[in-house]
Amino acid sequence: MEKIGVAVIGATGYVGQRFLTLLDKHPFFEVKTLVASERSQGKTYGEAMQGRWKLDSPMPAQYSDMRIKSSRDVKDFCKDIDMAFCAVDMKKEDIIFLEEAIAREEVVVVSNNSANRLTDDVPIVIPEINHGHFAVLEAQKKRLGTKKGFIVAKPNCSVQSFVPALFPLLDYGLDSIMVSTYQAVSGAGKTLEEWPEMLGNVIPNISGEEEKTENEPLKILGSVADGKIVNLSGTKISSQCARVAVQEGHLANVWVKFRQKPSRDEILKRWAECVPLPQELKLPLAPQPFLHYFEEIDRPQSRLDAGQEKGMGITLGRLQEDGIFDFSFTCLSANTIRGAAGGAILTAELLYKLGYINQDE
Template sequence: MSVNVGILGGTGAVGQRFIQLLDGHPEFELTTITASDASAGKAYREAAKWRIDSPIPEYVGDIEVRATDPSDVPDDVDLLFSSLPSGVAADVEPKFTEAGYVVSSNSSNSRMADDVPLVIPEVNADHLNLIEVQRDERGWDGALVKNPNCSTITMVPTLAALDNFGLERVHVSTLQAVSGAGYDGVTSMEIIDNVIPHIGGEEDKMVTEPKKLLGSFDGSEIVQHDVDVAASCNRVPTLDGHLENVWAETAEEITKASAEAAFAEATTLDLPSAPDPLIEVFEDPDRPQPRLDRTIGDGMQIAVGGVQETPAGIQYNCLAHNTIRGAAGASVLNGELLVEDGWV
């Protein structure tokens, strides 16, 4: 089955990553790209300043960019991926869902809205059932589904693997790549020979999003997990790949061996972009490293290493590619799940 898909905001950094991931996809055929009014009407190769380390697919370069408006998107588009800035997306995405489109969005707006599924397919696929509540409450025929923040995506699959031990408290310190801020987000004078120990809004996302992701859907709402999370977020001079130091406290006794086994046995899915295994466990204490390990599993795996026992639980390091697993790849995987479960 071929599903026609489009990208909202396709000229930016995440939009370009969407294009790279959708090229040759076994289920999705990219037919539509939207951008700002300044880009609308131009061929994609003229509208986008391409920054991905592979060429623009020939057929994509020829696509005429459309305005980001439901009236300018063909009716035969079955699924839209959104990489719009959150301020724009907050206004635009509901217009598309009201028009009947299903939107799998990487934008940060509405992630914590009560009726919007926030999904990592291997962790909480059943949360898609919240779409029925969303449609009833908002009166639209489409659907809006979100993937979480890139740093949250790196950590939460590992926490889900540990939840059988009675997850109680988590402390995390992140070392986040500059690509997470977008191409113009961090200047070279700020980050070279430096670490910036604050990323605006990031710590709040890491504190709140895991509770929703690890929660349960009771048929009408998400009952949030009661885990307590504390986060310190730091920007470091790596290009791609968010590395995180995690301390997890559990109600039940947990050992290095039992934690590593839980990571290695984490649930994966039979979807085109789903990695197998979901979590790659390194015995070498100095792994994972961004430059060496961010592209494992085509950038969709979570890497874990440095597992150690602590008086209250376990400590470990985890890593994921922030613009693949943490952004465009996460939305594509959510799109595959939407198709698999019959929402598209």
Template sequence: MPEYNVGILGATGAVGQKFIRLLQNHPWFKIAALGASSRSAGKSYAEAANWIESAELPSSVADIVVKECTAKNFSDVDFVFSGLDASVAGDIELAFATAGIPVISNAKNFRTDPTVPLLIPEVNPDHIQLIDTQTFTKDRSGWIVTNPNCVAVPLTTSLKPLHDHYGIKSVILTSMQAISGAGYPGVPSLDILGNVIPHIGGEESKIHAEPLKLLGTLINGKLTHASFPVQATATRVPVINGHMLSVTVELENKPASEDEVIERYKNWVSPIKELDLPSAPDFPIYYHNSPFYPQPRLHADSEQGMRTSVGKMRKSNVLDLSYIAMAHNTVRGAAGGAILNAELLVRKEYL
């Protein structure tokens, strides 16, 4: 494989730091440029970043001089990963795309754009064809791809086998979201220690909408969203990493038993399995037989944090099925998911 020079926008933030850690020793991608705000520009990365990752700051990036996030400062990269905050991501990502630099974003700003793929490679790899409908540049050299909200990832991944085999009529869930999802410095300790916060601003609307785009059908370059309703309650819990979901689903076609559904999960085959992508987990969906699993502390880091764990499948007294799903929010639900998107785009010759 050729080596790609990549830039990271928002490199000093929590998501940007996760990109840097996960890209160390990547076989295809080499960090060539780091971008942040004007406060950090001109400083070495070691000086500019308050490094919060558990691994040491990589020596390969410590001396890289941080630049402002302008396209002219990143003219030597093949594409950029964006870990920018949504408050600034929209204008900056648009400027990069119109300058002919592909953007693979973790931000929410372009997720609802009908021409921009909202992508989980194991769920909707065909949606990358939406890139062909984008008009950021006349020669289509600049484009944007996004990865979903950190709850929408395990939710949609866990719904995929049900959607394919039975059809979905409605979904109700409660998310129990780790504090790392709030970024750094995150939630004040006096609010979260020994407590559960029953609201996360702006979160529930994303959980309602994004699975419908992800599970939509692409025909002749036009995406038709799935149409089932989703009702979510988003809560913050005193867990460091790993968003856990309690999900109840109503199905179009009823399975004979919960054992039948469990077998669907265990026998599910990822549509990208044969592509041999470096960051792809061997088991994107893993079903745990123990009713005590999955647990964030035990399973968030499974397969380098890229696995969605499912367990406690049972018939529901209200709808049809209830289960637990969980995934690492800052890896699978953020930087790791974006890197996997980039790997798919390489294999499909968009990069």
């Protein structure tokens, strides 16, 4: 089988490093092109990454001699590829311009960036939850004037820890949700070593994060109508997001009030029996199971459990009745894997299996 040629844009960044590691020997995709800023342009990946590789696992050897291209040369870097994974630190309007320019080269863009997430015809996808939103891509292609190129976004990294737990409970009616997140330093592209003022510290604000935590779930749990995605209505979400001295793993404490309150056993049963499409299709990065509930009262923990299912699993625990809301519980996911590169690759695997990549209309 000929593999789909892909580019990683932002290949030198923290998420880019995760992409390259997870795409090493991938059964569907082959990395043909590495792209970053003009600072890295023309260097080999090995040269550009001297002293910058942040992951515990070593850099896969096949990337070291590849020359990095500039994100300014869209036509050139789109030549040999059908799909681009994009994770860049750029201004919102520049990212929108870049991602649309890539799609217009008839390349599928799977984006880690927030810039396009609230565009009406760009789905924010958690593949286990809302692959039905791919239906909006026809309208997006019409807007962009493309046949094969389109943009799909992956949600904010903290959203991926708790929306999977809410999804199986949707038909009990989600009335009000309160979320408090404890987010790792890798979410800011950093290690603890290079952020010493984080040690022994909690920072009670992450710029723009609460807005994303409150808005993106409503779009993910919404539906497609008239060529756009319509948010879930009647559900209120309030959040507080803090940065904590953890290397990997965003943890969320969640309180939920339902319109029809389920029992604790019913919730546990819904979580245990949740086997969505990527799991049914046994996609390479699909965690088995999707949701793992810990009976131990002190789990999930970032250090012990963020690596569940190679960082793709969602771990849950501490489901208990609440005196103000109906229930509270704790959720955890690996932010740079499930919450970033791994979540994007799983979305791409599903797009590929469903015939959305490299297919003429």
